[in-house]
Amino acid sequence: MGIKVGHSSLHRLVERTELPLAQAQSESAGVSIDGGKICLRGEEKEGGQWRDYKLVSLHGNVCEAFFQDPEGLKNWSNVQPLSPIVTFLGDGHPGIWNAVESFATQSWLIRREVLDWYHLKENRFKVGGSLKRLEAVEHLLWRGFVNKAIDAFDGVKSKRAKNFQAYLTKHYQRIPDYQYYQQLGIVQELRIVKNEMMC
Secondary structure (H helix, E strand, O other): OOOOOOHHHHHHHHHHHHOOOOOOOEEEEEEEEEEEEEEEEEEOOEEEEEEEEEEEOOOOOOOOEEEEEEHHHHHHHOOOOOOOEEEEOOOOHHHHHHHHHHOOOOOOEEEEEOHHHHHHHHHHHHHHHHHHHHHHHHHHHHHHHHHHHHHHOOOOOOHHHHHHHHHHHHHHOOOOHHHHHHOOOHHHHHOOHHHHHHO
16 A cells, blocks of 8 residues: 555554464364474564474364463463374474473373384485485384384484484384385375475
8 A cells, every 4th residue: 555664663563462272163083283493583782582382284174373371371272172093293403392281181092103214314414415315314213114224224323413313212112114104104294294384
């Protein structure tokens, strides 16, 4: 409309606006949680401050974001309709799995935690070294042979290889047979999560 509105006026309008949290209308069998940091601008001399947020996607339903509000995420998750068996998808960050642990605390819920294949491959590439070994490890991980993937780096003395072994050991229970999950139709659902997380 050609009318200029100042930053502080816009900020006050946003502060006064109450946005209701999203509510799923049907059960979800999959949940993705991702996190990140956002820089909040302070006064000029203070600079910015980095703060954490969590983004949650109930597959095939709704997305919601929580800014430094783990209790809000927990309360919201307990009123969402979920299937009796829910697949939780996340990267390797401990904050994500802490959020998963507090998500939907109903006693009847059966949880299946899965490490995001994209992040697993990304961490594998960080190791560097022999491309042949990295490709072999990818095939092992795709089939869920975590111990063999860990053993493949036994002779490698680099810190990155040791870090990757520790990463695999830490997330051992979250690395399934992805090929089998794909046959069941679970991986196909998980592959579209990156697009859903942008909603």
